[in-house]
C-alpha cells in the first residue's frame with residue numbers, strides 16, 4: 001500500500017499470521033533510473049516472503065527495475081489495479097487490466113530478466129469479463145506464479161460490494177493460484193470469500209490498516225499491536241507522518257470522537273508517545 005506497507009508494518013503484520021507482504025507500488029521507471037528512489041525500499045532477513053510491486057507501462061522499465069531488486073525480493077508483482085486518474089493517464093495500474101497484450105509483453109520481459117516468482121494484481125474489467133478472462137489466461141501462459149484479483153472495477157468506490165462471481169470466474173479460468181482482494185475486514189469476510197469463490201488465498205488492505213491483527217482472529221486492533229508497531233516504527237526510523245497515519249487507522253475503532261480530534265492534530269513523534277502513555281498506558285521511548 002502506497003505510503004503504508006513499509007518495513008515496520010510488514011514486520012508487524014507477519015507477527016499476526018500474514019503469510020506474504022507486499023511493498024507499496026513503486027514506479028519502475030523512477031526506480032531503475034534513480035539511486036535515491038531505490039533507497040526507499042529496504043528489507044531485512046525477517047521481511048520474508050516480500051513481494052515488490054511495480055507499476056510500469058513498458059517491458060524495458062519493468063524488467064530493468066525487477067532485475068535490480070530481484071536479489072532482495074522473494075517475488076515481483078505488476079500493478080494492474082491502481083484506479084487513480086493520473087495513473088490511467090500514464091498507462092499504468094488499472095489501465096493494464098484492460099490491455100492483455102501489453103501485460104503479456106511485460107510478463108515476457110520479466111520472465112526473461114529474473115528467476116523469482118512473478119505475479120499480477122488486477123481489477124475486474126469495467127464492462128466485459130471476457131477481457132479479464134483473456135488477461136489472466138495470457139498471464140498464466142506467460143508463466144506468472146499467481147494472480148491477485150480485486151473484485152471491483154476501476155470506476156467503483158471501495159465501499160461498494162466486491163463481485164464474488166467475477167473473482168470465481170477468474171479462479172475457474174486458470175490453474176495457477178488466485179488470491180482474492182476487496183472487502184476483507186475479518187476472518188469471517190475471508191471465510192465468505194473462500195466459500196463464494198474457491199480462491200487459494202485472500203489479500204487485505206484497509207482491513208489490515210485498521211486492524212493489523214485481523215488474520216490472527218482479532219476483531220479489533222489489540223493494544224499490544226499498537227505498542228509493537230510504535231516500537232518497530234521507531235526502530236525503523238519511520239517518518240512522523242507515516243507513524244501518525246498508521247495510528248489514526250489502527251486506533252479508529254478505539255478512540256472516542258473527542259480523542260480522535262486531539263490525536264489527529266498531534267504534530268510530532270514525542271507528542272504521539274505522550275498521548276499513547278496518557279490514554280492507553282503504552283510506554284514507548286524514542
Ligand SMILES: Cc1cc2nc3c(=O)[nH]c(=O)nc-3n(C[C@H](O)[C@H](O)[C@H](O)COP(=O)(O)O)c2cc1C
Pocket residue numbers: 001002003004023024025053079081082121150158181182183184203204205206207
Ligand atoms: C492507502 C492505500 C494504499 C494502497 N496502495 C496500493 C498499492 O500500492 N498497490 C496496490 O496494488 N493496491 C493498493 N491499494 C489498493 C488495495 O491493495 C486494495 O486493492 C483495495 O484497497 C481493496 O482492498 P480492501 O477492500 O481490502 O481495502 C491501496 C489501498 C489503500 C487504501
